[in-house]
Amino acid sequence: MERSLREVAEFVRAQVVGDAAAPVTGISSIASAGPGDVVFAEDAQNFALAVASRASAVIAGEFASGAANQKPLLICAQPRLAFARAAQFLRSNPERKPGIHPSAIVHPTAKLGDHVIISERVVIAHDVEIGESCWIGAGCVVGANSFMGSHCELYPNVTLYPGVRLGSRVIVHSGAVLGSDGFGYVRDQATGRYEKAPQIGRLEIGDDVEIGANTAIDRGALDVTRIGRGAKIDNLVHIGHNCQIGEDVVIAAQTGLSGSITIEKNVVLGGQVGIGEHARIEEGVMLGGQGGVLPHKILRGKGIAFWGTPAKPVREYLKELAVLARLAKKE
Amino acid sequence: MERSLREVAEFVRAQVVGDAAAPVTGISSIASAGPGDVVFAEDAQNFALAVASRASAVIAGEFASGAANQKPLLICAQPRLAFARAAQFLRSNPERKPGIHPSAIVHPTAKLGDHVIISERVVIAHDVEIGESCWIGAGCVVGANSFMGSHCELYPNVTLYPGVRLGSRVIVHSGAVLGSDGFGYVRDQATGRYEKAPQIGRLEIGDDVEIGANTAIDRGALDVTRIGRGAKIDNLVHIGHNCQIGEDVVIAAQTGLSGSITIEKNVVLGGQVGIGEHARIEEGVMLGGQGGVLPHKILRGKGIAFWGTPAKPVREYLKELAVLARLAKKE
Amino acid sequence: MERSLREVAEFVRAQVVGDAAAPVTGISSIASAGPGDVVFAEDAQNFALAVASRASAVIAGEFASGAANQKPLLICAQPRLAFARAAQFLRSNPERKPGIHPSAIVHPTAKLGDHVIISERVVIAHDVEIGESCWIGAGCVVGANSFMGSHCELYPNVTLYPGVRLGSRVIVHSGAVLGSDGFGYVRDQATGRYEKAPQIGRLEIGDDVEIGANTAIDRGALDVTRIGRGAKIDNLVHIGHNCQIGEDVVIAAQTGLSGSITIEKNVVLGGQVGIGEHARIEEGVMLGGQGGVLPHKILRGKGIAFWGTPAKPVREYLKELAVLARLAKKE
Numbered sequence: 005m006e007r008s009l010r011e012v013a014e015f016v017r018a019q020v021v022g023d024a025a026a027p028v029t030g031i032s033s034i035a036s037a038g039p040g041d042v043v044f045a046e047d048a049q050n051f052a053l054a055v056a057s058r059a060s061a062v063i064a065g066e067f068a069s070g071a072a073n074q075k076p077l078l079i080c081a082q083p084r085l086a087f088a089r090a091a092q093f094l095r096s097n098p099e100r101k102p103g104i105h106p107s108a109i110v111h112p113t114a115k116l117g118d119h120v121i122i123s124e125r126v127v128i129a130h131d132v133e134i135g136e137s138c139w140i141g142a143g144c145v146v147g148a149n150s151f152m153g154s155h156c157e158l159y160p161n162v163t164l165y166p167g168v169r170l171g172s173r174v175i176v177h178s179g180a181v182l183g184s185d186g187f188g189y190v191r192d193q194a195t196g197r198y199e200k201a202p203q204i205g206r207l208e209i210g211d212d213v214e215i216g217a218n219t220a221i222d223r224g225a226l227d228v229t230r231i232g233r234g235a236k237i238d239n240l241v242h243i244g245h246n247c248q249i250g251e252d253v254v255i256a257a258q259t260g261l262s263g264s265i266t267i268e269k270n271v272v273l274g275g276q277v278g279i280g281e282h283a284r285i286e287e288g289v290m291l292g293g294q295g296g297v298l299p300h301k302i303l304r305g306k307g308i309a310f311w312g313t314p315a316k317p318v319r320e321y322l323k324e325l326a327v328l329a330r331l332a333k334k335e
Numbered sequence: 336m337e338r339s340l341r342e343v344a345e346f347v348r349a350q351v352v353g354d355a356a357a358p359v360t361g362i363s364s365i366a367s368a369g370p371g372d373v374v375f376a377e378d379a380q381n382f383a384l385a386v387a388s389r390a391s392a393v394i395a396g397e398f399a400s401g402a403a404n405q406k407p408l409l410i411c412a413q414p415r416l417a418f419a420r421a422a423q424f425l426r427s428n429p430e431r432k433p434g435i436h437p438s439a440i441v442h443p444t445a446k447l448g449d450h451v452i453i454s455e456r457v458v459i460a461h462d463v464e465i466g467e468s469c470w471i472g473a474g475c476v477v478g479a480n481s482f483m484g485s486h487c488e489l490y491p492n493v494t495l496y497p498g499v500r501l502g503s504r505v506i507v508h509s510g511a512v513l514g515s516d517g518f519g520y521v522r523d524q525a526t527g528r529y530e531k532a533p534q535i536g537r538l539e540i541g542d543d544v545e546i547g548a549n550t551a552i553d554r555g556a557l558d559v560t561r562i563g564r565g566a567k568i569d570n571l572v573h574i575g576h577n578c579q580i581g582e583d584v585v586i587a588a589q590t591g592l593s594g595s596i597t598i599e600k601n602v603v604l605g606g607q608v609g610i611g612e613h614a615r616i617e618e619g620v621m622l623g624g625q626g627g628v629l630p631h632k633i634l635r636g637k638g639i640a641f642w643g644t645p646a647k648p649v650r651e652y653l654k655e656l657a658v659l660a661r662l663a664k665k666e
Numbered sequence: 667m668e669r670s671l672r673e674v675a676e677f678v679r680a681q682v683v684g685d686a687a688a689p690v691t692g693i694s695s696i697a698s699a700g701p702g703d704v705v706f707a708e709d710a711q712n713f714a715l716a717v718a719s720r721a722s723a724v725i726a727g728e729f730a731s732g733a734a735n736q737k738p739l740l741i742c743a744q745p746r747l748a749f750a751r752a753a754q755f756l757r758s759n760p761e762r763k764p765g766i767h768p769s770a771i772v773h774p775t776a777k778l779g780d781h782v783i784i785s786e787r788v789v790i791a792h793d794v795e796i797g798e799s800c801w802i803g804a805g806c807v808v809g810a811n812s813f814m815g816s817h818c819e820l821y822p823n824v825t826l827y828p829g830v831r832l833g834s835r836v837i838v839h840s841g842a843v844l845g846s847d848g849f850g851y852v853r854d855q856a857t858g859r860y861e862k863a864p865q866i867g868r869l870e871i872g873d874d875v876e877i878g879a880n881t882a883i884d885r886g887a888l889d890v891t892r893i894g895r896g897a898k899i900d901n902l903v904h905i906g907h908n909c910q911i912g913e914d915v916v917i918a919a920q921t922g923l924s925g926s927i928t929i930e931k932n933v934v935l936g937g938q939v940g941i942g943e944h945a946r947i948e949e950g951v952m953l954g955g956q957g958g959v960l961p962h963k964i965l966r967g968k969g970i971a972f973w974g975t976p977a978k979p980v981r982e983y984l985k986e987l988a989v990l991a992r993l994a995k996k997e
Contacts, residue, residue: 031864033888084863085852091864099792099810107771109438109455124771124789124807127455127473127491130430142789142807143823145455145473145491145509148430159846160789160807160825161474163491163509163548175862178807178825178843179880181509181548184490187569187587190416196601197565197583200506200545201415202362202422214862217843217882218510218902220548220570220588226364234859238849239882239904240549240922242570242588242606252859256849257882257904258922258940260571260589260606262624270858275904275922276940276958278589278607278625293924294940294958294975296607296625313625314656324663325976331662331993332986440769440786458786458804458822461761476786476804476822476840479761492805494822494840494879512840512879515821518900518918521747527932528896528914531837531876532746533693533753549841551879551901551919557695571880573901573919573937591902591920591937593955609920609938609956627938627956644956645987655994662993 005029005096009061012042013078015093016086021069022076028060031091042078042094044087063087100139117154135172147183153211165223171211171233179218183207186222186229186245186263201225203245210234216241216257225263232269244281256293270306278313291315336360336427340392343373344409346424347417352400353407359391362422373409373425375418394418431470448485466503478514484542496554502542502564510549514538517553517576517594532556534576541565547572547588556594563600575612587624601637609644622646667691667758671723674704675740677755678748683731684738690722693753704740704756706749725749762801779816797834809845815873827885833873833895841880845869848884848891848907848925863887865907872896878903878919887925894931906943918955932968940975953977 010024029040034050037043037059044063045051054062055073062068063078063086071077080086102119104110108126117136122128124142132146135154140146143161150164153172158164162176165183176182188201205224210233215221221243223229229243232250238257243249247261250269259277261267268287273279277291280299285291288306296313297303303310305317312321341355360371365381368374368390375394376382385393386404393399394409394417402408411417433450435441439457448467453459455473463477466485471477474492481495484503489495493507496514507513519532536555541564546552552574554560560574563581569588574580578592581600590608598604599618608622611630616622619637627644628634634641636648643652672686691702696712699705699721706725707713716724717735724730725740725748733739742748764781766772770788779798784790786804794808797816802808805823812826815834820826824838827845838844850863867886872895877883883905885891891905894912900919905911909923912931921939923929930949935941939953942961947953950968958975959965965972967979974983 031866031888036889082852082855085854085861088852088861088863091866092862095864095866125456125474125787125805143456143474143492143787143805143825147491159827160809161492161805161823161843163474165490165509175847177846177882178827179510179549179841179882181492181570184508184548184570185506187547187567189567189585190413190419192416193413197543198567198585199416199419200423201419202426204362204422212859216849217846217884218549218571218841218880220508220510222548222570226362227367236849236851236860239843239846239884240571240880240902244588254851254860256924257906258589258920262587262606275924276607276938280624293942294625294956320660320663323666324659327663327666328659328986328990329982332982332989335985335989456787456805474787474805474823478822492823494805496821496840510841510880512823512901515839515879515901516837518878518898520898520916521744521750523747524744528874529898529916530747530750531754532750533757535693535753549880549902551839551841553879553901557693558698571902575919589920593918593937607938611955625956651991651994654997655990658994658997659990 005094006040007094009076009078012061012090012093016063016078016080016089018063018078018080018086019069020076021079022061024076026060026076028094030094031087032059034059042087042090044083046083063090102137111148123160129166141178150183159217165207167206167223169206169208171209171213173212174209175214177215177217177219177239180215181220182209182215183223184220186225188225188245188263205229205245207231210251213237219243222263238275250287262299292318336425337371338425340407340409343392343421343424347394347409347411347420349394349409349411349417350400351407352410353392355407357391357407359425361425362418363390365390373418373421375414377414394421433468442479454491460497472509490548496538498537498554500537500539502540502544504543505540506545508546508548508550508570511546512551513540513546514554515551517556519556519576519594536560536576538562541582544568550574553594569606581618593630623649667756668702669756671738671740674723674752674755678725678740678742678751680725680740680742680748681731682738683741684723686738688722688738690756692756693749694721696721704749704752706745708745725752764799773810785822791828803840821879827869829868829885831868831870833871833875835874836871837876839877839879839881839901842877843882844871844877845885846882848887850887850907850925867891867907869893872913875899881905884925900937912949924961954980 009026032041037057041059043059045054069079104122108122110128111130113130114132119137121139129148138156141160147166149167152170156174159178168183185203189198207223209231216239219241222245225245234252242260244263246264254272256275262281266284270288272290274293276294279297284302286304290309292311295315309318311318340357363372368388372390374390376385400410435453439453441459442461444461445463450468452470460479469487472491478497480498483501487505490509499514516534520529538554540562543565547570550572553576565583573591575594577595585603587606593612597615601619603621605624607625610628617635621640623642626646640649642649671688694703699719703721705721707716731741766784770784772790773792775792776794781799783801791810800818803822809828814832818836821840830845847865851860869885871893874896878901881903884907896914904922906925908926916934918937924943928946932950934952936955938956941959946964948966952971954973957977971980973980
């Protein structure tokens with residue numbers, strides 16, 4: 005979508021240096037930039053490359069405000085953030101036209117907000133409520149009594165079990181399964197066989213959450229699994245029943261949380277982390293890739309990085325690795 | 336579904352203390368219980384909470400049989416098990432009405448038992464046989480020559496490759512892929528390129544198996560991958576070609592089994608466990624989360640817990656961790 | 667499909683000993699072989715079993731060329747490879763009839779090559795190009811501007827985001843998601859909230875790649891994620907944005923690559939391996955199951971095996987494990 009640099013600057017709250025009327029149409033990496041593109045630079049080296057590129061404008065930090073050059077600049081405190089917002093601003097989805105594709109099957113009791121897009125072959129069950137401007141990609145199945153706020157995006161082939169509740173601006177990538185049964189069984193002492201424990205709870209997902217491809221999040225067993233506002237969850241993550249995930253939590257790919265875990269706000273979990281049931285990861289903890297936390301354990305410390313299995317402060321863990329390496333070398 | 340407490344008691348084989356005619360309609364956690372709900376308690380503390388709750392009845396152990404209270408009780412030896420069975424008994428699925436949705440594509444050679452439900456957009460290929468009272472959720476694809484016994488449940492968007500055989504009462508969650516090609520190649524010594532080894536075997540899944548969301552189970556390369564009766568498999572698990580999984584095996588989320596592995600009956604594998612090809616995990620072994628077993632290895636010992644990579648008895652492994660921590664602290 | 671042994675021999679480049687006119691119809695394991703089947707043997711023991719089996723012919727190495735026996739033989743240098751090729755040669759898919767199933771939704775701008783098969787409920791968006799003899803399984807969704815060469819096979823319920831490019835003879839298993847958004851966010855220092863970084867790049871997959879069930883591969887953030895010719899990727903693998911995977915790379919199940927990683931040609935990654943962003947695994951390295959590589963690290967050495975987290979040469983790592991076990995035993 006073509007916009008003037010001034011419009012972009014207003015949206016991303018940056019100051020224009022140079023031709024504010026210059027038209028721009030998209031964003032790009034410096035290497036691939038062409039006319040119409042906006043690029044960004046956070047340091048002098050990248051700034052030089054950006055200026056030398058074929059881009060039409062450069063978003064840069066204050067450091068660049070006095071630079072003499074031929075390209076218009078957008079100067080701001082957080083260039084990477086402004087670049088991300090410029091991308092949103094310049095993004096267009098001409099193919100996403102509001103309406104219900106004739107091949108979709110929408111139950112007559114479903115309530116759809118304005119500007120909703122229901123794509124090919126979608127199935128919407130009874131008593132579903134979908135807020136304005138949501139986009140439901142081809143092949144999605146939305147279970148009965150589900151709810152989503154406004155501006156959600158479900159990419160193709162997402163499955164929502166019945167009764168899942170999404171906030172607004174939630175993005176769910178293809179193949180994700182939301183609200184599946186938790187993994188709970190009771191063993192009959194008489195026969196040695198497992199019987200299914202009830203999995204009838206709910207899944208509630210806050211505003212601005214993004215969920216990666218082929219991730220699976222189980223509903224609560226009896227009560228609620230909850231994903232807090234702004235949480236970002238990567239591909240192929242598993243979140244078990246009854247987990248409580250705080251606001252602005254980041255969970256990298258292939259991490260797995262078993263049941264009834266609490267992850268407090270601002271926690272960052274690396275990829276392939278595994279956490280045992282009933283563990284609690286307290287506010288602001290960072291846990292490195294492949295780290296493991298035993299059931300019922302607590303990790304505590306804002307901004308403290310943990311690593312290893314069982315996870316300990318990374319400094320301790322690195323010391324252990326070093327000691328072991330030294331001993332092995334002596335042999 | 337409304338039932339009298341007496342009917343529930345008969346189904347779960349418990350003894351009623353109090354008003355056996357009391358109507359109940361569902362199960363609940365103690366915290367969320369309302370009128371009509373049945374809750375359960377395994378100890379005195381939860382029993383006190385259960386009695387004080389708004390639930391209509393409490394399932395409890397013998398310890399509670401003499402308790403003076405205003406609520407009717409169901410007394411039995413295994414309260415959690417009785418609670419699970421009560422949940423099954425009181426469960427109702429009004430939306431699941433037998434029949435074939437007009438949007439489903441069912442090959443004329445397919446044989447469907449009585450009371451089968453084929454949901455929206457399902458595709459059933461030729462020569463499939465589906466036993467009575469199976470429920471096939473929206474968007475499932477069932478490959479040619481597949482077979483399922485009675486009362487199976489396939490949640491939406493499950494894929495069965497051709498020739499997969501399910502027993503009765505098998506539950507498969509959304510996104511699961513059953514019968515995919517195994518990961519087998521032959522390298523041409525002349526060109527260095529890999530060529531696909533044949534993956535033409537079968538996948539056979541026993542009665543009462545449950546398979547989690549987005550789990551993938553490969554067919555045999557030339558012969559059979561087999562999942563034994565009563566095995567419970569969580570989300571995002573990978574099971575490679577030719578594996579033989581015994582009865583009542585429990586496999587937690589994100590665990591991966593490469594090819595030709597034997598897991599004997601009653602084994603419990605934690606989450607994110609990884610097992611190398613041709614390994615054998617013998618009857619009753621427990622392997623902790625993130626544990627790893629090398630190819631061709633054997634783990635042995637009923638009721639013995641293993642942990643770590645390479646997995647060893649948990650006591651040995653914990654000792655190693657303690658020794659290392661102590662050495663690091665000394666530095 | 668029935669063929670004469672002579673035809674098979676020509677295709678797999680082997681020499682017939684015995685009745686070259688003998689008809690064969692398929693391949694099999696020795697244990698399950700019946701009349702019409704071809705089996706293979708790489709050593710004398712299996713050769714004896716093969717000859718004693720009910721198979722109609724045996725593929726074997728030079729060692730068997732002088733053997734006196736009643737079965738016709740196919741003698742060649744690489745029996746396992748010839749067996750794999752014979753399987754391809756004898757394979758038939760009678761149900762795969764060229765054409766577009768009436769339930770498929772194909773945008774009028776899509777270009778389909780000769781002999782393409784578009785199965786039930788497939789959705790093909792605008793400006794897609796699909797080369798000759800491709801098979802698109804039921805329920806697949808192919809995003810706009812995607813491209814595939816000839817003879818690709820997409821199993822049911824695969825999702826391609828817009829703009830994904832596949833070479834020829836690419837096989838994609840069910841539930842795989844290709845071209846999803848990468849996991850990139852910018853944190854607003856003022857509010858502490860994460861905003862989505864642009865994920866507008868492409869995904870390019872070379873010829874002869876195979877991708878397992880429920881695997882997810884992200885598009886580039888601004889530029890390209892690339893999977894090289896002949897790479898073989900197992901089930902439930904995660905490949906993040908901007909990764910560059912070389913030719914003939916093998917990646918076992920549940921391995922995860924975060925962003926901007928380079929995997930050079932002929933690398934073999936075991937299952938559940940985790941690799942941090944910007945790491946480089948150089949040509950011919952082998953990395954054992956569950957191994958981990960830290961961000962920005964380099965592993966180097968053709969044919970050298972690494973293991974552990976952080977990964978080190980396997981010999982070093984085993985020595986460390988041995989030292990630790992010895993210390994623990996002394997206690």
